[in-house]
Amino acid sequence: MTKPYAIERWTPASRLGLTGIAIVVALFGVAPLVLKAGSLDRLTALFIYIMLAAMWNALAGYGGLVSIGQQMFFGLGAYVTIRIADFGLSPFLAIFVAAIIVAAIAWLLSFIMLYLKGGEFAIGMWVLSAFTHLLVNLDGLVQGETGTSLISMNAYAADNRRIAIYLVAMGSMLMLLGILYALLRSKTGAAIQAIRDNEVAATSVGVDVIKTKRKLFVLAAFGIGLAGALWLCTALTFQPKTYFSVQWTAYMIFMVLVGGIGKFEGAILGAVLFFIIETWFGATGVWYLIGLGLAAVIFSLYFPKGIWGAVEQRFGITLLPIGYKLRITGDET
Amino acid sequence: MQLAATLLDARQISKRFGALVVLDRVDFAVREGEAIGIVGPNGAGKTTLMNVLSGAYPPDGGTIELLGETVTKTPAAQRCSRGLAKTHQIPRPFLGMTVFENTYVAATHGAALQGEAAYDLAYDALKLCGMVPIANRKAEAIGLLDRKRLELARALATRPKVLLLDEIGGGLTDAEASELVATIRELIHRGISIVWIEHIVHVLLQVAKRLICMADGKIIADGNPASVMSDKAVVEAYLGSTPE
Ligand SMILES: Nc1ncnc2c1ncn2[C@@H]1O[C@H](COP(=O)(O)OP(=O)(O)OP(=O)(O)O)[C@@H](O)[C@H]1O
Numbered sequence: 001m002t003k004p005y006a007i008e009r010w011t012p013a014s015r016l017g018l019t020g021i022a023i024v025v026a027l028f029g030v031a032p033l034v035l036k037a038g039s040l041d042r043l044t045a046l047f048i049y050i051m052l053a054a055m056w057n058a059l060a061g062y063g064g065l066v067s068i069g070q071q072m073f074f075g076l077g078a079y080v081t082i083r084i085a086d087f088g089l090s091p092f093l094a095i096f097v098a099a100i101i102v103a104a105i106a107w108l109l110s111f112i113m114l115y116l117k118g119g120e121f122a123i124g125m126w127v128l129s130a131f132t133h134l135l136v137n138l139d140g141l142v143q144g145e146t147g148t149s150l151i152s153m154n155a156y157a158a159d160n161r162r163i164a165i166y167l168v169a170m171g172s173m174l175m176l177l178g179i180l181y182a183l184l185r186s187k188t189g190a191a192i193q194a195i196r197d198n199e200v201a202a203t204s205v206g207v208d209v210i211k212t213k214r215k216l217f218v219l220a221a222f223g224i225g226l227a228g229a230l231w232l233c234t235a236l237t238f239q240p241k242t243y244f245s246v247q248w249t250a251y252m253i254f255m256v257l258v259g260g261i262g263k264f265e266g267a268i269l270g271a272v273l274f275f276i277i278e279t280w281f282g283a284t285g286v287w288y289l290i291g292l293g294l295a296a297v298i299f300s301l302y303f304p305k306g307i308w309g310a311v312e313q314r315f316g317i318t319l320l321p322i323g324y325k326l327r328i329t330g331d332e333t
Numbered sequence: 334m335q336l337a338a339t340l341l342d343a344r345q346i347s348k349r350f351g352a353l354v355v356l357d358r359v360d361f362a363v364r365e366g367e368a369i370g371i372v373g374p375n376g377a378g379k380t381t382l383m384n385v386l387s388g389a390y391p392p393d394g395g396t397i398e399l400l401g402e403t404v405t406k407t408p409a410a411q412r413c414s415r416g417l418a419k420t421h422q423i424p425r426p427f428l429g430m431t432v433f434e435n436t437y438v439a440a441t442h443g444a445a446l447q448g449e450a451a452y453d454l455a456y457d458a459l460k461l462c463g464m465v466p467i468a469n470r471k472a473e474a475i476g477l478l479d480r481k482r483l484e485l486a487r488a489l490a491t492r493p494k495v496l497l498l499d500e501i502g503g504g505l506t507d508a509e510a511s512e513l514v515a516t517i518r519e520l521i522h523r524g525i526s527i528v529w530i531e532h533i534v535h536v537l538l539q540v541a542k543r544l545i546c547m548a549d550g551k552i553i554a555d556g557n558p559a560s561v562m563s564d565k566a567v568v569e570a571y572l573g574s575t576p577e
């Protein structure tokens with residue numbers, strides 16, 4: 001007997017979108033052949049921003065876990081890389097090992113932190129971050145706020161290194177976005193959206209809320225840790241206060257609020273916008289920061305769904321669908 | 334009939350909110366195949382009883398057994414997986430998801446199904462509730478009556494053995510009420526035990542074989558619907574709080 005219905009998960013628009021994305025990715029892939037050193041470094045920063053935005057969005061937009069302490073994982077990612085590289089591991093391997101270690105730390109922390117509610121969680125993460133910062137300062141290798149640097153990177157010629165970091169950052173970003181997208185499209189993704197929309201109801205239809213949030217928490221730590229490690233690769237120097245700065249979380253919040261919280265495409269769009277704004281106005285110092293703050297406030301008050309949310313609502317398009325569309329095939333109603 | 338297994342067994346359940354005693358040592362059991370109606374004046378503690386049974390609130394005293402196992406401290410999600418589902422008096426749809434996706438989460442988690450089997454269950458639940466035509470609508474775009482129907486469809490998609498319904502029939506026209514009665518009868522026919530809180534007694538009595546009346550956190554009458562409706566304490570409880 002044939003079924004009276006069919007489930008569709010891809011739409012023509014999204015197939016087009018996917019093709020577009022593949023073309024963009026391919027262009028970025030060949031960019032090192034044509035772009036100047038400075039532009040390449042900027043694009044590496046863009047990839048890192050996208051990773052940060054996507055991860056904070058996963059946490060807050062989907063898991064309802066608003067953290068103002070994600071700089072902890074950014075700092076830890078860089079610090080653990082320094083530590084492991086000091087043992088003699090290649091820096092390009094060290095960053096991934098570091099990200100995995102950061103994820104493991106987050107997994108342990110989740111058994112306490114995920115039981116905190118709303119504001120307690122947000123502040124709790126910030127306190128943890130400050131505490132971790134202090135602990136890292138105690139490590140003799142770091143020399144307190146003087147900091148240290150990723151010396152082993154000097155083994156590579158500057159130009160090769162730049163291209164390698166660019167490609168690794170791009171690969172990392174694609175991997176993270178891929179993991180997040182696969183998660184959102186999976187069975188767990190439906191639970192994640194349910195939690196985003198109504199935690200009590202999610203529980204009452206059998207969703208294990210803590211277990212689901214743990215996946216997001218650990219993934220976000222992994223991604224932000226990797227981002228911190230990559231940042232270290234480009235900056236080379238590690239000063240704890242630069243990495244454990246709340247500014248990183250502020251950027252994440254800005255990118256997600258402006259782009260569209262709880263939307264996969266939104267976070268990416270927000271990161272691109274942030275990147276453009278920074279490129280144009282970054283040199284204007286204080287005014288730049290005031291501008292960012294103002295934009296974030298305006299968006300959260302007047303456009304709570306962000307730019308992508310508005311686009312989706314207005315035109316009804318989704319580039320990367322995670323939903324399920326029911327199509328009736330039989331003639332029964 | 335007397336031999337039917339006890340699916341849900343709550344004993345001496347107490348619940349307080351601050352100084353307010355909302356449930357006062359309530360005993361309540363559901364047997365296989367039962368269709369139980371619950372009535373009682375506003376604030377009697379009906380919803381609170383369901384919330385304690387489903388695991389939304391922990392009780393302050395008493396024990397709960399589901400299918401022979403103690404679940405007094407078991408989280409709501411696990412009770413749901415074991416076959417106890419509940420609708421919310423004030424609907425709580427997943428607003429950013431479509432109607433179909435709402436039931437799909439229930440099928441993949443509450444009923445722990447995958448792929449086609451989950452689709453089938455989610456679809457079947459929508460079909461039973463007459464919601465297939467609006468399956469692709471975002472839940473934020475549907476009205477209150479549809480949100481109540483979605484509560485029922487979503488609970489069904491968890492494949493419950495015991496289904497707790499909290500005022501899903503309010504505000505319906507006569508025709509809609511008959512449809513709802515037909516749906517509930519179909520569920521009973523499929524072997525699901527029903528506990529249904531409803532103020533519209535004439536609708537409730539079309540399916541309930543056993544009626545319970547609650548007042549002030551206690552069960553004041555329990556048994557055959559006709560005798561409960563004419564019980565002196567029940568009449569007083571209603572006259573005392575909602576003169577008509
Ligand atoms: N979360 C809560 N916190 C404090 N008080 C509560 C809470 N939930 C319910 N109550 C109180 O407990 C009492 C019983 O409420 P409950 O919702 O169980 O009544 P009900 O019988 O379902 O009434 P109704 O017919 O109006 O739905 C009421 O006095 C209500 O105000």
Ligand SMILES: [Mg+2]
Binds near residue numbers: 379380381422499
């Ligand atoms: Mg109630």
